[in-house]
Amino acid sequence: MITEPTSFSAESYFATQSSPPNLGQEIQRVREWIQKQVAAGNRVVLVTSGGTTVPLELNVVRFLDNFSAGNRGATSAEYFLKAGYAVIFMHRQFSLQPFSRHYSHSTNPFLDMLEIEEDDNSPDGTPRISVTPEKRAKLLKTLTVYKAVQASGTLFTLTFVTVNDYLWLLRAVSQELSVLRKKAMYYLAAAVSDFFLPKQKMSEHKIQSGKGNLSIEMDQVPKILKTMVDEWTRDGYIVSFQLETDPELLIPKARAALERYGHQIVIGNDLHRRKFEVVFVTPNTGGHQTDGSAQYVETWVRIDPALTYPGIQQIKEIEEDIVDELVKRHTTWIGEPQ
Ligand code: PMT
Secondary structure, rough: OOOOOOOOOOHEEEEOOOOOOOOHHHHHHHHHHHHHHHHHHHHHEEEEEEEEEEOOOOOOOOEOOOOOOOHHHHOOOOOOOOHHOOOEEEEEEOOOOOOHHHHHHHOOOOHHEEEOOOOOOOOOOOEEEEOOOHHHHHHHHHHHHHHHHHOOOOOOEEEOOOOHHHHHHHHHHHHHHHHHHHHHEEEEEEEOOOOEEEEHOOEEEOOOOOOOOOOOEEEOOOHHHHHHHHHHHHOOOEEEEEEEOOOHHHHHHHHHHHHHOOOOOOEEEEOOOOEEEEEEEEEOOOOOOOOOOOOOEEEEEEEHHHHHOOOOOOOHHHHHHHHHHHHHHHHHHHOOOO
C-alpha cells in the first residue's frame, strides 16, 4: 500500500475524488424543493447529522466509523420545523431521523407500543392492532406533527454514508441553498471523519489477513468550512459544532475555529455532557465585554441532567433551547422580524 500522505485542499479533494453516482439527480430534487421554499418566503436550515464512514477498500468490506447516532441533528430538525423553518435533513443512512427517532431507539421500541386484540367484526377473524393506552397520547402528538410536516412539504431528507458522499453533498447542497442568502442557516452537527483513504491509495479487494500487522496511513480530510464560508454560502448563517472529550480544550478550539473559518457561531459540546450542556462561542461584535478587550463571547446553555434520561421519562431536550436561541440570533442576522 502507498504510504505517502497527501495534504488535500478542498479544491484538490474535489478534483481527485469521485462524486457519488446519484449526486446529479439528488441535487435536481433539492433545487426544485428550494425553489418552492423561496416562493413561499420560508427560511431554510440545512441540518447535517450522524457520523461518516471511511472505507478501507474499493470493494468495501471494512471501514472506520464514529460514535454519532444522529440524536442532536434529528432532534434539532424537529425544533427547527416547529419554529417555522423548512429543513434539509442531510443524515448518515440509518442514523436517527426526526419523528421516527422517538420509536427507533432501543429504550423505546416501536413494537412494545402495539397490542393485538380480537376483532369480532373481522370477516376472516384477523385480529386488530392497537396502541397501548399509556403510549397513545405521545404517539398521537408525534404523529400529528409528522403528518402536518409531510403535508406542508417542509422537510427534505438526503442521505450519505461515507465521508466522500458527505463532502460532495455538502458542497452541492450549500451552493444550491445560497440563493436564499441570509435566510439560509447551516447547522453542521454531523461528526465528520478527520482522516480518510483517497481512492488512489485504496486496495481494490478485501485486505487479506495472515500477513502480520496492518498499517494504514490516512490522509487528512480537508477542512472545508473555510471554503464553505468564502465560496459556497453567500451570507448564510453558519453554525458549526466542536466536540471534545477534554473540557479544557472546548473554548480554545471553538475560538480557533471561528478565527480560522470566519463563520458566525461554534457550539461547543463535551462528549459526556452534551445532552445537558453546550456553549455558544461567537465573535465579539461589541457591547458584550465592559473592557472591550475580549474577542469572543461565550454563552452557556444548560438544562437539568435529571430531565434528560432517555425513553418515555425524557421531559426536556437541550436542542429546544439551542434552536430557540439560534432562531433569535438568525433573526438578528437577517435583520427582519420572524
Ligand atoms: O449524533 P449525536 O450522538 O447526538 O452527537 C452529536 C455530536 C456530538 C456529534 C454533535 O453535537 C457534534 O459535536 N458534532 C461535531 C463533531 C466535531 O467535532 O466535528 P469536527 O471537529 O470534525 O468538525 C467541526 C465542524 O466542522 C462540525 O460542525 C462538522 O460538521 C464540520 N466539518 C468538519 C470537517 C469537515 N471536513 N467538514 C465539516 O463540515
